[in-house]
Amino acid sequence: GAGVSQSPRYKVTKRGQDVALRCDPISGHVSLYWYRQALGQGPEFLTYFNYEAQQDKSGLPNDRFSAERPEGSISTLTIQRTEQRDSAMYRCASSLERAGGGGYTFGSGTRLTVV
């Protein structure tokens, strides 16, 4: 696609429910990253993938959070037994594989509200 697509744009869920957030990266982008952002704060790194391999999940806050990218394209971030403190904007980004690194392209994000 033309850009990084995230769905849903907004999600309101009750405390204790599981949620799945989807990210569809730019076609051909090898690397995919997940961040979350609280209001007024910078994005907080969660995890990233190269192709289907999860390279770093050090930013996942606890074992209720997991992510997968089974075919090296679309990724899903799952939060089990949601809590109010999980409310935030969840952002996905993707990047091309380049020897010198390069820019991420971010999606519009999913605003998660846990009530």
Add this chain to the structure above:
Amino acid sequence: DAKTTQPNSMESNEEEPVHLPCNHSTISGTDYIHWYRQLPSQGPEYVIHGLTSNVNNRMASLAIAEDRKSSTLILHRATLRDAAVYYCILAPLPIQGAQKLVFGQGTRLTINP
């Protein structure tokens, strides 16, 4: 992760140049310097990145000190659309092209008409 230090906020006038500073005294030899910006209600947007030499692109210029312990993002002629939070980030050597970016608090830039 090596840390960066930026002023919390800066103000400038429309059509004037803006110099956004960033200190990174603990930078390692293989750390890249990245700049992103985030406009209100939008996701972060890539601006520029470099390793040792100064860099220019259509959005901005990046001036890197000789010792690499600081850098400056230069917007040559600010417009109201440049009002955003600007993040200076150090990223390690890419692994298969991927670099983990750790965002700080950034500098909130206000542009006065």
